[in-house]
Amino acid sequence: MIDIVDLVKQFPGTARPAVDRLTLSIPDGEVCVLIGPSGCGKTTTMRIINRMIEADAGIVRVGGRDIMQVDTVTLRRSIGYVIQHVGLFPHWTIAENVATVPRLLGWTEARTEARTDELLVMVGMDPSTYRDRFPRELSGGQKQRVGFARALAADPPLMLMDEPFGAIDPITRGRLQDEFLKILRALRKTIVFVTHDIDEAIKMGDRIAILKDGALLQYDTPERVLAEPANSFVSAFVGADRALKRLSPIACATVAVPFAGVAPAQSIDGTASLRDALALMLETGEDVLAVRSGDQWTGVVTLAAIRARTVSHRSHESAPPISAP
Amino acid sequence: MKWLLNNWDQVFEALGQHIVIALTSLAIAFAISLIVGIWAARHEGVFRAAIVVTGILYTVPTLAFLALLIPIVGLGRANAIICMVAFSLMIMIRNVAVGIRGVPAEVVDAGRGMGMTGFDVLTRIELPLAAPVIVAGLRIASVTVISVAVVAAYVNAGGLGTLIFNGISNDHAPKIWTGALTACALAVAADLSLARLEHWLRSRTA
Amino acid sequence: MLLIDAWQFIVAHPGRFLNALGTHVALSAAALTLAVAIALPVGIWISGTGRAAMAAITTANIGRTLPSLAVLALVMPVLGTGFAPSLFALTLLAMPPILLNTYTAIQQVEPDVVDAARGMGMTRAEIMRKVELPLAAPIIFAGIRTAAVQVVSGAVLAAYIGGGGLGDFITAGIAMMALPQLLVGAIPATLLSIGTDQLFGWLQRAMIPRGLAS
Numbered sequence: 156m157i158d159i160v161d162l163v164k165q166f167p168g169t170a171r172p173a174v175d176r177l178t179l180s181i182p183d184g185e186v187c188v189l190i191g192p193s194g195c196g197k198t199t200t201m202r203i204i205n206r207m208i209e210a211d212a213g214i215v216r217v218g219g220r221d222i223m224q225v226d227t228v229t230l231r232r233s234i235g236y237v238i239q240h241v242g243l244f245p246h247w248t249i250a251e252n253v254a255t256v257p258r259l260l261g262w263t264e265a266r267t268e269a270r271t272d273e274l275l276v277m278v279g280m281d282p283s284t285y286r287d288r289f290p291r292e293l294s295g296g297q298k299q300r301v302g303f304a305r306a307l308a309a310d311p312p313l314m315l316m317d318e319p320f321g322a323i324d325p326i327t328r329g330r331l332q333d334e335f336l337k338i339l340r341a342l343r344k345t346i347v348f349v350t351h352d353i354d355e356a357i358k359m360g361d362r363i364a365i366l367k368d369g370a371l372l373q374y375d376t377p378e379r380v381l382a383e384p385a386n387s388f389v390s391a392f393v394g395a396d397r398a399l400k401r402l403s404p405i406a407c408a409t410v411a412v413p414f415a416g417v418a419p420a421q422s423i424d425g426t427a428s429l430r431d432a433l434a435l436m437l438e439t440g441e442d443v444l445a446v447r448s449g450d451q452w453t454g455v456v457t458l459a460a461i462r463a464r465t466v467s468h469r470s471h472e473s474a475p476p477i478s479a480p
Numbered sequence: 481m482k483w484l485l486n487n488w489d490q491v492f493e494a495l496g497q498h499i500v501i502a503l504t505s506l507a508i509a510f511a512i513s514l515i516v517g518i519w520a521a522r523h524e525g526v527f528r529a530a531i532v533v534t535g536i537l538y539t540v541p542t543l544a545f546l547a548l549l550i551p552i553v554g555l556g557r558a559n560a561i562i563c564m565v566a567f568s569l570m571i572m573i574r575n576v577a578v579g580i581r582g583v584p585a586e587v588v589d590a591g592r593g594m595g596m597t598g599f600d601v602l603t604r605i606e607l608p609l610a611a612p613v614i615v616a617g618l619r620i621a622s623v624t625v626i627s628v629a630v631v632a633a634y635v636n637a638g639g640l641g642t643l644i645f646n647g648i649s650n651d652h653a654p655k656i657w658t659g660a661l662t663a664c665a666l667a668v669a670a671d672l673s674l675a676r677l678e679h680w681l682r683s684r685t686a
Numbered sequence: 687m688l689l690i691d692a693w694q695f696i697v698a699h700p701g702r703f704l705n706a707l708g709t710h711v712a713l714s715a716a717a718l719t720l721a722v723a724i725a726l727p728v729g730i731w732i733s734g735t736g737r738a739a740m741a742a743i744t745t746a747n748i749g750r751t752l753p754s755l756a757v758l759a760l761v762m763p764v765l766g767t768g769f770a771p772s773l774f775a776l777t778l779l780a781m782p783p784i785l786l787n788t789y790t791a792i793q794q795v796e797p798d799v800v801d802a803a804r805g806m807g808m809t810r811a812e813i814m815r816k817v818e819l820p821l822a823a824p825i826i827f828a829g830i831r832t833a834a835v836q837v838v839s840g841a842v843l844a845a846y847i848g849g850g851g852l853g854d855f856i857t858a859g860i861a862m863m864a865l866p867q868l869l870v871g872a873i874p875a876t877l878l879s880i881g882t883d884q885l886f887g888w889l890q891r892a893m894i895p896r897g898l899a900s
Contacts, residue, residue: 246896
């Protein structure tokens with residue numbers, strides 16, 4: 156869906172390029188997370204895709220078409236755009252905000268209204284309650300839900316999201332991440348998602364692109380980035396606890412094996428992560444936990460099984476840095 | 481231009497009168513607005529009342545105000561000064577009050593917590609931190625006062641307006657030019673220098 | 687009582703009074719309309735530029751400080767006396783607050799809101815029309831209100847350059863030391879000015895978009 160080839164952008168008066176010959180491809184329907192420290196070029200790259208910033212050199216193709224061949228306004232109306240502070244129009248109702256792009260595209264009133272209600276339901280806000288409210292009446296989380304609905308309104312195949320949950324409290328953030336991810340997968344959208352939070356990247360991304368100083372260091376699935384960081388920077392960036400991070404997305408139920416013999420003293424719910432299982436094992440001193448689903452015992456999870464999943468086959472810290480692929 | 485060079489003493493005298501009544505009015509207005517402004521900063525009701533009253537005063541046309549004072553104080557400088565003080569009060573009281581209210585509560589709290597008296601807090605914390613906003617008000621008041629003083633020449637208050645009125649009645653263009661341009665220059669100079677002061681104060685208290 | 691004398695003066699010279707009042711209102715309305723017609727579009731235009739904005743803003747700031755009577759007087763040797771020169775001078779006096787407020791108001795619209803509008807594919811014109819102007823409207827209108835009061839007050843001084851208006855009664859009253867006549871000019875002029883301020887204040891409150899808290 157998106158092909159970025161040798162993209163370059165340097166802002167006047169700066170010492171080095173913000174984006175330095177970046178090449179990467181994002182297939183249809185995938186969530187690609189751009190992550191890196193401040194100044195790595197992730198937001199700049201994203202904003203080049205919808206031409207909010209114009210690149211100095213390189214090609215960007217969206218849906219096979221070079222973005223420079225498309226008029227900017229037309230391009231932007233076909234791409235969903237979600238930013239950290241949402242930018243809801245304060246003088247318009249929620250319904251009017253969501254209806255922005257459909258109205259720009261000239262949809263009929265009836266179709267626009269129906270779509271607005273559909274979207275509000277999708278993001279978990281009852282239309283009859285919220286349709287005529289104003290942004291200032293909403294909480295941060297609610298505002299971002301509306302922002303999300305607004306970006307989806309014209310059903311664009313591609314969505315750009317720039318740290319959408321950065322300004323939201325951690326509890327609401329987790330909930331929004333889950334809900335939005337579910338919606339995006341069901342709609343099979345292609346997403347470019349910018350964040351500085353590695354845990355969010357692992358949770359949201361099908362693939363993670365780690366950027367530093369405008370260059371791409373590693374572009375791979377979260378699992379492989381955690382298991383085999385390309386160099387010491389990536390290794391440090393994902394965190395010294397990356398072995399534990401690899402356990403977080405895996406539910407106990409998926410690795411449980413049938414048990415025979417004495418029932419283990421401790422048990423854990425099947426939906427809990429292997430990371431939680433490991434924590435419980437360390438706390439209780441047990442090597443085996445029974446896995447339950449409701450009242451049923453579905454199997455056991457062992458420390459050995461957890462170990463098998465966290466051992467990395469590359470040599471560590473003392474190895475020389477490997478250059479980017 | 482020639483006229484100016486030949487009669488610069490006249491211009492100087494007019495300019496001197498102009499500056500004297502302007503400064504006098506500003507000094508009086510400043511004193512009043514400090515007192516009322518501090519009071520208004522503490523009490524919402526006083527603030528609102530002060531703003532409404534002085535706001536109405538500010539809206540009165542200059543010449544009308546001067547005229548309305550004639551039955552009461554006659555002609556002359558007192559008339560002009562009362563008018564100029566009245567016009568200055570709205571902006572100055574408002575800015576003193578807003579400036580003081582704008583001082584972060586935690587700074588005042590810290591001061592009190594360290595054992596400062598109310599007077600100390602006012603003089604060492606609130607007024608210094610409110611200074612940029614107060615000077616901003618003083619800046620607007622100065623320009624207003626200079627403008628009023630031009631008209632006040634018509635009620636025998638002296639000032640650069642005398643040159644203008646003289647020039648108009650005698651159809652003597654150079655006098656008009658000189659009076660008007662000098663008044664403009666004075667206003668711009670006052671505005672720029674106070675702007676610089678305001679800027680400097682802001683950079684110190686940021 | 688002076689007030690009664692003043693009233694009797696009006697009753698005795700209704701034509702003169704209404705004429706002066708009419709001229710005063712006409713002069714004010716015309717000057718304000720012209721000032722808005724010029725300064726508002728310019729303010730919108732410069733809100734997007736850099737250097738043109740600096741020049742315009744500096745000029746407007748200087749213009750804002752100039753004494754009203756000085757501006758009226760400067761016009762006289764060049765354009766003469768009468769309605770038109772007065773109109774010219776008053777228009778000049780009214781433009782700075784409108785220009786400055788328009789520029790500031792548009793600059794102060796939340797950058798995130800403008801970014802979102804741009805990112806969603808609104809054209810420049812659509813952003814200005816649908817987002818920036820509605821959100822800037824209250825402050826723009828405050829500028830128009832300031833200009834309106836300035837014009838109505840300034841029109842009193844137009845008497846000095848033959849512009850007519852209520853100022854004529856005041857200057858005549860002072861010249862002849864006829865206090866009733868003086869009040870015939872001063873009181874209606876004051877009421878007109880205060881009334882204008884109240885009217886525009888009411889309009890300004892009506893301009894606040896529904897979604898913004900007052």
